[in-house]
Amino acid sequence: MRVRVLIRPKAGILDPQGKAVERALPALGFGGVANVHVGRLVELDVASLDEAEQMCERLLANTLIEDYEVQQA
């Protein structure tokens, strides 16, 4: 099955990429942008959603500073 994993910085953890985007957008003429967060997207073929969650715990995400969400793609 095709699975999509969304990996985001945990709430309260510094997100410098998000901050950089949030500052750059107004300079390009895009006003009113807020709460920008940048994370990672991993898509892969696996046997089950459960296996994908185990992969997140062991390799794909740094669970100390990141949250992950596994979805069927």
Added chain:
Amino acid sequence: MRVRVLIRPKAGILDPQGKAVERALPALGFGGVANVHVGRLVELDVASLDEAEQMCERLLANTLIEDYEVQQA
């Protein structure tokens, strides 16, 4: 509105992060993993999906080597 942008390497473009994950997983005991792709996830508050697409064209994605997909979160 809350918008989610999925950014992926274009088909045919080298994806070294994806390859690294694909090689690392079997070493951790996860067999049968295939077609791993690693991209970026950007989540932000914007006025419209259309505005988010313009942001992708101008800042968020490198359209030479990346495809993007804008979704309402």
